Each structure stands twice: as C-alpha cells, then as structure tokens.
Amino acid sequence: MDITLENFPDTLPNLIKDIKNAEFIAVDTEFTGVSRTRADGINRKHTIEERYDHCRNDAEKFQLLQLGICTVAFDKELESYVCRPYCFGVNPSAKWGLEREFVIQASAAKFLVSNGLDLTKVFVDGIPYLREDEEKALIEKEDKFVEGSEIKEDIIVEPEQAMFVEKFVGEVQAWLNDPNPEYDFLNVTGEGNDLNNYERRIIHQTIRSRFPNLSTTSKMGFVQITQSDPEAEKAIRIEKSNRTREEIDKAVGLRRVMDALRSSHKPLIGHNLFIDLIHLYQTFVSPLPPTLQEFTNQVHRDFPCIIDTKLIASCGTRCHSSTTTLQNLSITFETLSEPRIRIDANHQPKSDTAAHDAGFDALITSRVMMQMMVYLNSQLESCGGDREKAAEKLATFINSMGLQGGTFVSGGRVPSLVDEKTKGIWKGLANEIRLNGTQEGVVTFGPI
Amino acid sequence: MDITLENFPDTLPNLIKDIKNAEFIAVDTEFTGVSRTRADGINRKHTIEERYDHCRNDAEKFQLLQLGICTVAFDKELESYVCRPYCFGVNPSAKWGLEREFVIQASAAKFLVSNGLDLTKVFVDGIPYLREDEEKALIEKEDKFVEGSEIKEDIIVEPEQAMFVEKFVGEVQAWLNDPNPEYDFLNVTGEGNDLNNYERRIIHQTIRSRFPNLSTTSKMGFVQITQSDPEAEKAIRIEKSNRTREEIDKAVGLRRVMDALRSSHKPLIGHNLFIDLIHLYQTFVSPLPPTLQEFTNQVHRDFPCIIDTKLIASCGTRCHSSTTTLQNLSITFETLSEPRIRIDANHQPKSDTAAHDAGFDALITSRVMMQMMVYLNSQLESCGGDREKAAEKLATFINSMGLQGGTFVSGGRVPSLVDEKTKGIWKGLANEIRLNGTQEGVVTFGPI
Structure with a gap:
C-alpha cells in the first residue's frame, strides 16, 4: 500500500x-x-x-x-x-x-x-x-515569540536608503510631536504608495530600535505604526502562535x-x-x-x-x-x-x-x-x-x-x-x- | 526542443x-x-x-x-x-x-x-x-593499461581463505613442475566448480605476485593460467583499450x-x-x-x-x-x-x-x-x-x-x-x- x-x-x-x-x-x-x-x-x-x-x-x-x-x-x-x-x-x-x-x-x-x-x-x-529535536526547537521559538523575547535579526541598511529612513523617521517624529493627531496610527509607505520586502524590514527594525514604545504591523502597501499595547499585542501573538503550533504538530x-x-x-x-x-x-x-x-x-x-x-x-x-x-x-x-x-x-x-x-x-x-x-x-x-x-x-x-x-x-x-x-x-x-x-x-x- | x-x-x-x-x-x-x-x-x-x-x-x-x-x-x-x-x-x-x-x-x-x-x-x-580532466584521466589510465604499467590494488586475503590459496598455488606449482604437462594452460576453480568475484581477485593477485611469468584470464566458472606471452598480451590489451577509448569518446x-x-x-x-x-x-x-x-x-x-x-x-x-x-x-x-x-x-x-x-x-x-x-x-x-x-x-x-x-x-x-x-x-x-x-x-x- x-x-x-x-x-x-x-x-x-x-x-x-x-x-x-x-x-x-x-x-x-x-x-x-x-x-x-x-x-x-x-x-x-x-x-x-x-x-x-x-x-x-x-x-x-x-x-x-x-x-x-x-x-x-x-x-x-x-x-x-x-x-x-x-x-x-x-x-x-x-x-x-x-x-x-x-x-x-x-x-x-x-x-x-x-x-x-x-x-x-x-x-x-x-x-x-x-525530527524530535526539530519539533522541540520550533516550539521553543514559539514560546519566545509569545513572550516577545525572540531575537530579531537586523539587515544591513544600504547608504542609498538614508533618504528613505530619514523621511519616515521624520513622519513618525512629527506624528508623535503632534498633541492632537488626527489618527491614533500612522501609515508609512514608499514610492508609488508601495513597499518592497527590503523596505518593510528597514521600517520594522528602525522603529524597533529608535521607538521602543511603538509597534509596527505590515499591511498591504504600507506599514502601520501604533502606540504599543503590550497586553493586546501578546494576545495577538498567542493567537498566531497557537495556529503555528497546530501546523507544527501536523508537520x-x-x-x-x-x-x-x-x-x-x-x-x-x-x-x-x-x-x-x-x-x-x-x-x-x-x-x-x-x-x-x-x-x-x-x-x-x-x-x-x-x-x-x-x-x-x-x-x-x-x-x-x-x-x-x-x-x-x-x-x-x-x-x-x-x-x-x-x-x-x-x-x-x-x-x-x-x-x-x-x-x-x-x-x-x-x-x-x-x-x-x-x-x-x-x-x-x-x-x-x-x-x-x-x-x-x-x-x-x-x-x-x-x-x-x-x-x-x-x-x-x-x-x-x-x-x-x-x-x-x-x-x-x-x-x-x-x-x-x-x-x-x-x-x-x-x-x- | x-x-x-x-x-x-x-x-x-x-x-x-x-x-x-x-x-x-x-x-x-x-x-x-x-x-x-x-x-x-x-x-x-x-x-x-x-x-x-x-x-x-x-x-x-x-x-x-x-x-x-x-x-x-x-x-x-x-x-x-x-x-x-x-x-x-x-x-x-x-x-x-x-x-x-x-x-x-x-x-x-x-x-x-x-x-x-x-x-x-x-x-x-x-x-x-x-569533464575535460575526467576524460584525460581515463585516457591516461588506458595508456597505462596498454603498457601494463597500471597499479593494481590488492585486496585483503582473509585468514579463512588460506586453504583455498594453498590449494591453487599447489596446483600451479605441480603444473609448472610437470616436465610434460597435458595442456599449456591450467584452469583454477573453487567449490562446486565456481568462483565468486572475491576468489577471482585472490587468484589474480596471488599469481601476479608469486608467479610473475604467468598470466591469468577470467573465464566462466574458472581462471585460466598460462605462460606469459608479452607480445600477444599487449595486442589483446590494445584491442580492449581501443574499445574503451571509443566508449570514453562517446561518454x-x-x-x-x-x-x-x-x-x-x-x-x-x-x-x-x-x-x-x-x-x-x-x-x-x-x-x-x-x-x-x-x-x-x-x-x-x-x-x-x-x-x-x-x-x-x-x-x-x-x-x-x-x-x-x-x-x-x-x-x-x-x-x-x-x-x-x-x-x-x-x-x-x-x-x-x-x-x-x-x-x-x-x-x-x-x-x-x-x-x-x-x-x-x-x-x-x-x-x-x-x-x-x-x-x-x-x-x-x-x-x-x-x-x-x-x-x-x-x-x-x-x-x-x-x-x-x-x-x-x-x-x-x-x-x-x-x-x-x-x-x-x-x-x-x-x-x-
């Protein structure tokens, strides 16, 4: 059979x-x-x-x-x-x-x-x-992800990207400085209202290191920046992680x-x-x-x-x-x-x-x-x-x-x-x- | 296409x-x-x-x-x-x-x-x-084969084979000592008139080292031992080698x-x-x-x-x-x-x-x-x-x-x-x- x-x-x-x-x-x-x-x-x-x-x-x-x-x-x-x-x-x-x-x-x-x-x-x-050890390592990674303690690797920001970084950092700073911002989020995007994966990663890692109290979420065509809400974010991570754990179990x-x-x-x-x-x-x-x-x-x-x-x-x-x-x-x-x-x-x-x-x-x-x-x-x-x-x-x-x-x-x-x-x-x-x-x-x- | x-x-x-x-x-x-x-x-x-x-x-x-x-x-x-x-x-x-x-x-x-x-x-x-170097190495091997100068690797003769070796070496010696042997060749075989590949290799390498003036040829069920005829053997090697060279060329x-x-x-x-x-x-x-x-x-x-x-x-x-x-x-x-x-x-x-x-x-x-x-x-x-x-x-x-x-x-x-x-x-x-x-x-x- x-x-x-x-x-x-x-x-x-x-x-x-x-x-x-x-x-x-x-x-x-x-x-x-x-x-x-x-x-x-x-x-x-x-x-x-x-x-x-x-x-x-x-x-x-x-x-x-x-x-x-x-x-x-x-x-x-x-x-x-x-x-x-x-x-x-x-x-x-x-x-x-x-x-x-x-x-x-x-x-x-x-x-x-x-x-x-x-x-x-x-x-x-x-x-x-x-294999047993592979499954174990993946589950440990999920545990770290839920705790927010996983290590995120930074990529190299090429000199050509300096302008791009400066621009969105300026936007974020302006939004933070605004005492009455129109929205409680800020959408960051690139040329032609689009972002490639490389630009997305640069946004995530730059916000992570320069604005530890802000969160980033990838959306179609832009990255959304919000004030961190540790509780709500953890709940989302748990939900995501549970789906992944099911997949690991199946795998x-x-x-x-x-x-x-x-x-x-x-x-x-x-x-x-x-x-x-x-x-x-x-x-x-x-x-x-x-x-x-x-x-x-x-x-x-x-x-x-x-x-x-x-x-x-x-x-x-x-x-x-x-x-x-x-x-x-x-x-x-x-x-x-x-x-x-x-x-x-x-x-x-x-x-x-x-x-x-x-x-x-x-x-x-x-x-x-x-x-x-x-x-x-x-x-x-x-x-x-x-x-x-x-x-x-x-x-x-x-x-x-x-x-x-x-x-x-x-x-x-x-x-x-x-x-x-x-x-x-x-x-x-x-x-x-x-x-x-x-x-x-x-x-x-x-x-x- | x-x-x-x-x-x-x-x-x-x-x-x-x-x-x-x-x-x-x-x-x-x-x-x-x-x-x-x-x-x-x-x-x-x-x-x-x-x-x-x-x-x-x-x-x-x-x-x-x-x-x-x-x-x-x-x-x-x-x-x-x-x-x-x-x-x-x-x-x-x-x-x-x-x-x-x-x-x-x-x-x-x-x-x-x-x-x-x-x-x-x-x-x-x-x-x-x-690849070019692979082809070259194979052709060089053929050249050595024709000249009879290729290195033949000996295998290990296990202690269990001592009897087998002793037996065919004895047969060869008897054939050489016979002033009027019936045939100008000697066929060496094993149990049940058959030889496995391991036994064949033992016969070839033993004759090669102990009787340098004798030649061995693998045949169905036995190995034939004859007096060396360097000229005739070289002619056979050339013929064999030419076939292999054709195959290499095709490969x-x-x-x-x-x-x-x-x-x-x-x-x-x-x-x-x-x-x-x-x-x-x-x-x-x-x-x-x-x-x-x-x-x-x-x-x-x-x-x-x-x-x-x-x-x-x-x-x-x-x-x-x-x-x-x-x-x-x-x-x-x-x-x-x-x-x-x-x-x-x-x-x-x-x-x-x-x-x-x-x-x-x-x-x-x-x-x-x-x-x-x-x-x-x-x-x-x-x-x-x-x-x-x-x-x-x-x-x-x-x-x-x-x-x-x-x-x-x-x-x-x-x-x-x-x-x-x-x-x-x-x-x-x-x-x-x-x-x-x-x-x-x-x-x-x-x-x-």
Whole structure:
C-alpha cells in the first residue's frame, strides 16, 4: 500500500492499530547513497565501532527517501499470518526555514530510479516530517515569540536608503510631536504608495530600535505604526502562535510512524537491519550518539527484540553472503507451505512493484523470517533439539537454494519470543545483527 | 526542443551547425541548490571576489541538472531573427568508477519539481558527460593499461581463505613442475566448480605476485593460467583499450555542446549569467580557478563577448531588481513588434513548458536581449545619441512595465558587436555582469 501525503492522515490510525495488533513488524529503508566501506585507506577490516562511525557519517550525509513497514498479525480463525505492507515516500522539504541539504550519489540515484523509486514524486506527494529535536526547537521559538523575547535579526541598511529612513523617521517624529493627531496610527509607505520586502524590514527594525514604545504591523502597501499595547499585542501573538503550533504538530508527519513503532516495543525485523536502524534514528529521533554502545542501548530500550534475517540466514558463517541476499532467500523459501502467510487484501502489492521497493522488501523480509524460523524449528524437532545439526540443515537448504536440506516434520507457528518454552530457540538469532566485512562480524543489542 | 539520451546523437550535428550560423546564443542552467549569500555571518555586502568564492563553493557542491541553449540567427529573406531553443537533461551518472556525489537542497528540489523538472527523468534519459580532466584521466589510465604499467590494488586475503590459496598455488606449482604437462594452460576453480568475484581477485593477485611469468584470464566458472606471452598480451590489451577509448569518446556526451559554444567564440547571452557561467565551467571544463580574475580571463578567451540581460535592464542602477526579473522583462517587452523574432518550427516550446525550463528561459533571454537593444538603439536615435537620455527612457519603460517610455522611431536589427559603426552602443552593456548585493555591483570580463 503506497502512502502519500494525501492518504497519510487517514492511514495513520489504521497503521497504529496494525502495529498494536502485530506479532512482528518488518522495516526497510531506501536512501540516497552508501559510501564504500574501505575507501578510507585502512588495509584491514573495520571494527564494528569503526563501521558504526562510518554508517553514522553516511546517515548524516545521505537522505532517507522511502520507508517500508510490514506488520504481521496472526489470524487465529484462519490459522494464518496476515501481512500488511506499507510504503511511505519521505519528503525532505520542511517549512519554517528548516533547510535540509543532503547528498545524492549519482550511482545510488540511478539504482533507485531503475528500481521504480520516483525522485520527483517524493517532493510532490511524499510525507514530510520533523525530527524530535526539530519539533522541540520550533516550539521553543514559539514560546519566545509569545513572550516577545525572540531575537530579531537586523539587515544591513544600504547608504542609498538614508533618504528613505530619514523621511519616515521624520513622519513618525512629527506624528508623535503632534498633541492632537488626527489618527491614533500612522501609515508609512514608499514610492508609488508601495513597499518592497527590503523596505518593510528597514521600517520594522528602525522603529524597533529608535521607538521602543511603538509597534509596527505590515499591511498591504504600507506599514502601520501604533502606540504599543503590550497586553493586546501578546494576545495577538498567542493567537498566531497557537495556529503555528497546530501546523507544527501536523508537520511531525511521518515521524508519527517511527514514534508508534518505538512505543510499541514490538519485535522489529529487517534484512541487514543495522543500516535501516541508523537511518531511522538519524531521520526521526535525533543526531546519532557518538558511540555504538550508546546507539545499541537506545535501540534496545525501544525495541527489546530485533531480528536480522541476514544473521539468521548466515547460520553462523556457514552460508555465503551471495545466497543470503533478500532476493535469493525469497526464492529459496518460496515453495515452502509453512507457515501459512497471506497478504491483507487492502495491502496487495501492485503488479509492477518489485524488489527494492521498501514496502515490498519489508513484506519479503517478514515472510522470509517466518519461513526460516519455522523451518529451523522443524529441523530442531527432528534432530532432538540439537542446535548445531539444525543449523547445518538450514545452511544446506539455503546454500542449495532450497534444493537440498531436511523436510518438514512439523509446521505451524513462528517460535514465540516471549513464551519461555520457545524463547530459547531465539538464542543467538535475535538481538544480533550481522555486519559483514567487520572484524567482529556481529553487533549485539542486549539480552532477549 | 527537449534533448534526451535518445535523440542527442542526431541532434548534436544540427546544434553545432546552428551555433556556427548564430549571431548570438543564450544559455540558462538549473541546478540543485543555491546557498544564501549572507549566511556566512559577515554583516556587510560581499566583494565580487568573495561572491566568486561563494559561487565556486556552490558549484562544487550542487549539480547542474538542466542546460538550456537558444541559438539566434538572422534570416535575411524574411528579415527576421530565428530562435532555436534546446533543452538538455544533465545525467550526473558516469561509468568507470567515476562516482559523482552532489548536494540537493530540499527547497531547491521542490522548486525545480514544481517548475516541471523531472528529477527521475534526468537519471533515465538525461545526457551524461565527462569533464575535460575526467576524460584525460581515463585516457591516461588506458595508456597505462596498454603498457601494463597500471597499479593494481590488492585486496585483503582473509585468514579463512588460506586453504583455498594453498590449494591453487599447489596446483600451479605441480603444473609448472610437470616436465610434460597435458595442456599449456591450467584452469583454477573453487567449490562446486565456481568462483565468486572475491576468489577471482585472490587468484589474480596471488599469481601476479608469486608467479610473475604467468598470466591469468577470467573465464566462466574458472581462471585460466598460462605462460606469459608479452607480445600477444599487449595486442589483446590494445584491442580492449581501443574499445574503451571509443566508449570514453562517446561518454564525453553533453560536454560536446559546451565545447562547441566555447570554440565558436559567439556572443553569449544570459540573465544573471555569472552563476550560469560558474556552473558551466565547473561541470564541463575543469575545477574553477582560485581567483575571479583567472575565471574572467578564462571566460573571456572563450567568449570575447558576453551579454547579461540583468545588467542591461538595470540601466545603471535606475531599475529595481523586481522589475528586471526575466519573467517581468518578458512581460514588459512582449507587446513590442520590433525586432521581428520567430521560433523555428522544430523548436516550438511544448504547450505545458513554462518559466524555469532552461530551454524556455534561454529563449526568453535571447528575445528580451534583442528587444531591449533595439528599443535602446531607437531611443538613442531619437535623443541624438545621448546615452544618458536613452538609458533614462529604457529605465522608465522597464520600471513602468511597458506602460510609459518612448516610442519607436526606428526598428530593425540588434546593433552589431563587431561593426565599428554600432559597436560603441554596447559600451558598458556587454562584457559586464550585474552581481546584485555585492559592493562593486558589477564584474567585468575584458574589452569588447
């Protein structure tokens, strides 16, 4: 289901409900570039700490453009898992002077475009967002505005404007000196009874500094000057500010999805999930912390259980990286009839949706995770619980792309992560993420 | 006329012919961002040298995405100027490991998209290019490849590969030790009679360092090892290299347009031309020189005459910046019947083409330039050659958006820049570019 600016408000409540009812949630992200991990001239593998630094720099530089979510619920009546994939375009544009600059790699753009991501469309109907700290800064600015304590930046008054300034300052002085002025306001304007923005700013800042007891209000064609009425002006500021606060609240936009995921504490699935997490936190939560430990702690608080399909499929180091790509795993497991999985009728991928669409990839990730775990569980049962033997069978199945390996002895459900009886199966399979090409090979995220 | 990857090869010869026949050529560019000129915290106007630095940084950071050209020829039979606008999508993707990274401002992307530029399309059917230094570096690499003197980077051989290396080194040694080997080659392969790219690279680099007299060739499923035959190998390298050189020559792509413009030495028109020139040279010629003087010298060598419609329309400092935008000038002058201008039938803008399409803006720029100069020339005649009076009339016409100002006394042609009789009219109007917001206000590019 493609979510755009238009259907986002109606979709969000449903998504939040789906997240609440989900057993697992898969995520996938698409962004504007990836730096080469060995471009920095060290002739050895990265440590995971170095890799974190590397990915953090990438996330600061490159921009998230697509977010895929797939909620997975269990339908007891149909004894079937129900997947609901969502695909969100991420619009980097923001208001209130928040300029987002990001880097695009030409090769990454080419890759995204050739996989169907429409770069133009994200700026038209993608969903904007405010990160937590961005929202906070805007609200603080509103607080200052209401108190009248915000800092107003003065612009340079060019020498050519001296005459103009002298003229309106004279008018103001004359109006103030008049013991019986005709009106309790004075309208200041320029040539042809008009003002450009530059002239308006000069009037505002000159009155502000020279006549602190006067107020200025921009009107069509002129600036109106009145005696200050602090109470009334504050009331107007509060009214204005309330409107802006409503807009800010609305502009939080796509971050609501991340907020809902984080507060749900549901098991989070991803394929090579590390890079997705990095981008999600950098985009929606805050600038990333300086150390990997702080980052994994932060993630673990929100997501007590994370599942990396790349790690599970690697079977330790038994499976080669090329057989454990998401696309190959999808092919390997597609003939398995267990567990029963269906896609909600409202969430069927469009006929032309393909790999690397974030919603589609999130769907495939959730499916592959369930199939691998049910397969592994079945092998465990047939091996009398011998984890090494079961892993060996899964590895054979994956390396042969489904042509060799054990058969099912029992089907059914994905082992629960909370049930004490099945929790043990997840040891070494959850809360660890595979980081190929690093010395340690794996990052851990705390106990299951 | 929109030029894409598909019609570029057929269009280029026509464009080159049009450039040769042109009296003037207008250009316009669209790119991915513009930094605020006063963001750097100095509370005074930039000098033009500082502005150059600022624009140079921008050009290094932001990417050209659209190039508009409009050639203007004079049709003597019809006594009419003929405009031929071209609009090129610029594809930043490049091959041979040339990764182009560039910054996008979200606000700029939004602006471009809302003005009809399709960000997705440039990566699909935009025209790639190689800058002069990029082409040179690739050709030098080919020269080294032919000589066998290129530096081949070794990858790290992981400890897990020790067995694999030992095995094929043993095979090679056995083959070399065999006084009567069955074949004059040895095929080395891996598990399942296959090799991944990593294993291939290990074989190549190991043989290279341990057996300098042997050669390796990648084949489907294996690497073939033979005794070196320097002559034959060089012949193969030359053949390969010739194919690559042909591809490089083709990949010069859109730069051919800039090359044709530069070697034509024709008068070049632009509206706020400075920023266009900066982007054109940075994109197609070389990294920009460190000083403004070097840059203006470089431009002047290529374009002995440049015409900035913003400068002409400013009439010194008589006209306000808001009346001299390209859009407003276009409206101001659109009712004038002189000079006669038509658009070549093959180059008519599509019905939905609008302002900020680079081809369309180049067309408007050329039209406005001709109309202003014919108008000014006419006023000069009516004022007995008094330049100040004529400029005053043009200023009145522009500031009133065509409602006030003199009428035509004579129509006809744009004053020639080479004819000694009319050249004088251009004094102070050509080879100067308006740089609003700088202390000097104007950059000069050498004598007319």
